[in-house]
Amino acid sequence: MTDQHTSTDAVESELLDFLAGQTRSRWEPETDLFAAGGLSSLFAMQLVVHLEKSYGIAIRGADLRLDNFRSARLMSALVRRLQAAQSDGLDG
Amino acid sequence: MTTAPEQHDAADPSPHALTVLGGGVMGVGISTLALGHGLPVHLVDLDRTRLDRARDRIADELRLAQLLGALPPATTPGELSTGTVLDAAALATAVVEAITENAELKAEVLAEVSALVRPGTPLITNTSSIPVDELAGAVARPAELVGTHFMNPPYLIRTAEVIRGPRTGEPTLAAVAALLAALRRETVLVQDAPGFVTSRILHPMINDAARVVQQGTATVEAVDTLMQGCLGHPTGPLRTADLIGLDNLVDSLQVLYERTGDEGCRPCELLLNLVRQGRHGRKSGSGFYDYH
Numbered sequence: 124m125t126d127q128h129t130s131t132d133a134v135e136s137e138l139l140d141f142l143a144g145q146t147r148s149r150w151e152p153e154t155d156l157f158a159a160g161g162l163s164s165l166f167a168m169q170l171v172v173h174l175e176k177s178y179g180i181a182i183r184g185a186d187l188r189l190d191n192f193r194s195a196r197l198m199s200a201l202v203r204r205l206q207a208a209q210s211d212g213l214d215g
Numbered sequence: 216m217t218t219a220p221e222q223h224d225a226a227d228p229s230p231h232a233l234t235v236l237g238g239g240v241m242g243v244g245i246s247t248l249a250l251g252h253g254l255p256v257h258l259v260d261l262d263r264t265r266l267d268r269a270r271d272r273i274a275d276e277l278r279l280a281q282l283l284g285a286l287p288p289a290t291t292p293g294e295l296s297t298g299t300v301l302d303a304a305a306l307a308t309a310v311v312e313a314i315t316e317n318a319e320l321k322a323e324v325l326a327e328v329s330a331l332v333r334p335g336t337p338l339i340t341n342t343s344s345i346p347v348d349e350l351a352g353a354v355a356r357p358a359e360l361v362g363t364h365f366m367n368p369p370y371l372i373r374t375a376e377v378i379r380g381p382r383t384g385e386p387t388l389a390a391v392a393a394l395l396a397a398l399r400r401e402t403v404l405v406q407d408a409p410g411f412v413t414s415r416i417l418h419p420m421i422n423d424a425a426r427v428v429q430q431g432t433a434t435v436e437a438v439d440t441l442m443q444g445c446l447g448h449p450t451g452p453l454r455t456a457d458l459i460g461l462d463n464l465v466d467s468l469q470v471l472y473e474r475t476g477d478e479g480c481r482p483c484e485l486l487l488n489l490v491r492q493g494r495h496g497r498k499s500g501s502g503f504y505d506y507h
């Protein structure tokens with residue numbers, strides 16, 4: 124479990140750096156990126172592509188919805204879940 | 216007149232089969248909208264490279280539309296086919312022409328396709344400003360020509376302007392209403408005129424916004440922030456301009472200026488300069504803003 128948590132924190136931290144680089148401002152892990160005054164929802168697609176390229180996952184079907192990308196913490200949880208599903212051979 | 220979108224029934228096979236002409240921004244967006252609602256689309260562009268790029272962009276935009284909840288649930292996307300010749304339009308239930316905003320080119324393409332389609336097939340010219348009746352003389356059956364003005368991206372914007380030319384027939388209007396209802400778009404029917412309603416109001420306003428920047432009154436960001444914060448504009452006029460495409464905007468302003476004589480529609484120098492520099496907006500990576 125410790126390894127899993129470390130990995131999740133690492134993903135979250137990398138995502139916060141990516142967001143800072145792309146938006147030129149720092150974001151908190153649980154801040155809703157797309158709430159009023161935040162990012163355009165069109166930016167969400169860049170996040171999808173970034174997660175897929177960086178973490179070797181495919182985001183499809185019901186996972187492809189804005190609510191999974193609202194914060195660095197939610198995205199980190201999605202990465203962890205899809206990676207676990209892949210390593211369990213459940214990804215279809 | 217407005218019509219409300221109908222409920223989409225995923226179990227029924229689509230009675231529609233669209234041919235879309237033009238693999239640019241709007242052709243891709245309209246194809247994405249139709250495919251995402253389960254309609255088969257045949258996309259035609261003379262340029263094979265652009266067609267291949269359009270296919271990739273449609274795949275990306277279908278994902279974006281799904282991500283943003285813009286597609287009906289549990290609907291299998293329609294089948295996309297592509298081609299560099301118009302022949303397949305003979306099988307279409309409707310043809311959407313979405314080539315570049317140039318009246319002569321549009322007339323040429325519409326004339327060719329109208330000779331191929333079955334009588335009774337609506338020919339839909341998607342344009343931001345060219346009056347439908349200027350093109351009606353070019354087609355075999357003018358009553359079958361109707362205009363639409365989809366905003367970009369069509370799958371995220373729920374309302375579409377439908378333009379009735381003086382010669383557009385009732386059956387054509389009914390067929391287009393049924394098609395747009397299947398695409399869950401709200402439609403607003405307007406009469407024919409340069410720029411119709413939305414472009415006639417919006418495009419000179421964007422031109423003025425650019426002129427304000429050109430004259431040094433305010434920065435690009437300041438203009439958009441004020442229009443958003445004070446006037447409730449969703450993105451600001453200059454961000455909207457980048458989404459429209461500055462080259463398309465200049466073409467549309469020229470159409471409006473030539474047909475109305477309104478000096479407010481003469482494209483300002485800043486817009487022309489950006490286009491000359493290849494800064495065409497979001498699609499080229501930069502315009503008023505940088506998207507790299």
